[in-house]
Amino acid sequence: MTTKILIVRTSSLGDLVHMLPAISDIARHVPQAQIDWIVEENFAEIPAWHPAVHDVITVAHRRWRKHWWSAETRAERAALRQNLHSRRYDVVLDMQALMKSVWLVRQTHGLRHGLDWRSAREPLASFFYDVKHTVNFWQPAVTRQRELAAAAFAYTYSGAPDFGLQAVIGGAVIQPYAVIMPSASRPDKLWPVEDWHKVFLRLQEHGLALRLLAGTEAETARAEALVAGRADAQVLPRMGLNDIAKVLSCARVMVGLDSGLTHLSAGLGRPTVGIYKASTPVRTPLEGPAYTASLGERGNAPSAETVLSALEQALAYRDASSAPDSLEGSYSLSGSDFI
Structure with missing residues (x-):
């Protein structure tokens, strides 16, 4: 049976690169994982590079915040909300733990996972998750993301980080x-x-x-x-x-x-x-x-x-x-x- 997963991590460039090994781990340890990823529009190429990512959903926070109440921005936000409401996921995993990512998580359907109060960069975000995980803050970002993914899907990862970029460098x-x-x-x-x-x-x-x-x-x-x-x-x-x-x-x-x-x-x-x-x-x-x-x-x-x-x-x-x-x-x- 397919496990439908939504990853919420919208930015920034370096943080998205650090995410890639966790995606490789999920694909390796979760049978028939179908992984979608919601990301800032300027960085859409990064999740698209990874062969395990099924669909890339773009958000435009950086552009919208300049004209949040304009007719065009409201229409784009409404289209995103409709898109997210139309999808059903087994797991929605917020790997950013910020209030701006929670804004997206709350528009999704699925069991919502994220960091707990002590682990989140913005602790208030933890109140909006169904399942909360503890991950040590002061460790390399790649390790932190791999640990959060492993906790959400109950597996133990091993080996060096696999960024899944073979197709890019081939x-x-x-x-x-x-x-x-x-x-x-x-x-x-x-x-x-x-x-x-x-x-x-x-x-x-x-x-x-x-x-x-x-x-x-x-x-x-x-x-x-x-x-x-x-x-x-x-x-x-x-x-x-x-x-x-x-x-x-x-x-x-x-x-x-x-x-x-x-x-x-x-x-x-x-x-x-x-x-x-x-x-x-x-x-x-x-x-x-x-x-x-x-x-x-x-x-x-x-x-x-x-x-x-x-x-x-x-x-x-x-x-x-x-x-x-x-x-x-x-x-x-x-x-x-x-x-």
């Missing part, structure tokens, strides 16, 4: 370039220009061109200033997630600030070095099947020397598509480890 041929993500959603996450230049020099010594990602006009301007005068560097135009995933999949290595695209690179199996300055890698370290390094800590950015050391290890990694001598593993270090 046929990717590694090219001699490094992807750089020098921008972030907040200015306090930015890394010093002179440190980026040291990274660029090291990558040049390894014969790698630079491909910089930028999403907004301000990010594009910052990236162009960062590589001004470099013939080996290209600031890529704004792209959709499918095209970004293709660029990342073919990169020799990726170095980026703590951003969703850096986490996507790790999930895609590319050697990835993450730079943390205004956030902690305790809860959101980079995770993936290749080499990853999560460097720094809130208020304590990693030095250029620390990043260069990790970069050398990332460049030494060889996956199955390039060479048999793999250097596997990941690590997470704060700046205090080098004081």
Whole structure:
């Protein structure tokens, strides 16, 4: 008998990437699972990449909140409500535990699972679940999501996280370039220009061109200033997630600030070095099947020397598509480890 499941996790990019291993676990442990996923419209590609996801339902909170009471927004909200009311699920699993996700959960039909008062980021959300689960807050996000899914469906998971992105990276041929993500959603996450230049020099010594990602006009301007005068560097135009995933999949290595695209690179199996300055890698370290390094800590950015050391290890990694001598593993270090 088919078990119909609705996953509620709408954003953000990095959090959705962290969700993917839990989806793989559910597909592996729940017989005949039919998994639907409700997600913010800008990130619809991510659940669609996973082969176990049956249907992707989009919501537009980010767009709607700008004009919540406009006729167009009201019509779109009504259409979503009708869509959710027309479906019947065995389990509705809220893996976000925020009041904005509860707003969606309350429009569904099915046994509603979520985090309990002590586990939820917004504890009030726990009042709206039929079944509540305890999951330790201070642990990596991938582990936290896998534990919540395992508790909801009463199984024990094992093994390394499977992001289910094989279809996305299938046929990717590694090219001699490094992807750089020098921008972030907040200015306090930015890394010093002179440190980026040291990274660029090291990558040049390894014969790698630079491909910089930028999403907004301000990010594009910052990236162009960062590589001004470099013939080996290209600031890529704004792209959709499918095209970004293709660029990342073919990169020799990726170095980026703590951003969703850096986490996507790790999930895609590319050697990835993450730079943390205004956030902690305790809860959101980079995770993936290749080499990853999560460097720094809130208020304590990693030095250029620390990043260069990790970069050398990332460049030494060889996956199955390039060479048999793999250097596997990941690590997470704060700046205090080098004081």
